[in-house]
Amino acid sequence: MANYHxxxxxxxxxxxxxxxxxxQLQPHTPIGVGITGLVFTNCNxxxxxxxxxxxxxxxxxxxxTDYCAHEHPELDLPDEGAINxxxxxxxxxxxxxxxxxxxxxxxxxxx
Numbered sequence: 001m002a003n004y005h006x007x008x009x010x011x012x013x014x015x016x017x018x019x020x021x022x023x024q025l026q027p028h029t030p031i032g033v034g035i036t037g038l039v040f041t042n043c044n045x046x047x048x049x050x051x052x053x054x055x056x057x058x059x060x061x062x063x064x065t066d067y068c069a070h071e072h073p074e075l076d077l078p079d080e081g082a083i084n085x086x087x088x089x090x091x092x093x094x095x096x097x098x099x100x101x102x103x104x105x106x107x108x109x110x111x
Contacts, residue, residue: 011035017043024048027064027110064110 002009002020009022014017022031024047027072031048032038039053042059056062 013037015039017034017041022048024066048080053072066110 004010004020004022006023006025008031009017009020011017011032013035016034016037017040019042020040021044022043024031027047028049029047031045032051032054034050036038038054039057040050040054040060041057043056044061045056046061046063047065048062050056050062091104091106093100094104
């Protein structure tokens, strides 16, 4: 599987793309800008915004997810402040004897 994780893949016009991993950091990140005729099968295209004429075939993940900088520090996302209940990714606090010791967080799917 070709891995262009968080990088722009090197496409050419009319390319048949199979088994590529092309996840991007931010939702709706354009990839393949200016390229026409792309056909994808069995590809991870999470957070990718494909050219309008691209064909997405079987086995492709085209989901869009907004990640939290604190949940994924390895991704070098913009910092949102301290991890606390105001973080938009916090689902609920974890309490032990009434004291908050952490938070259950989740990535937020976006349209």
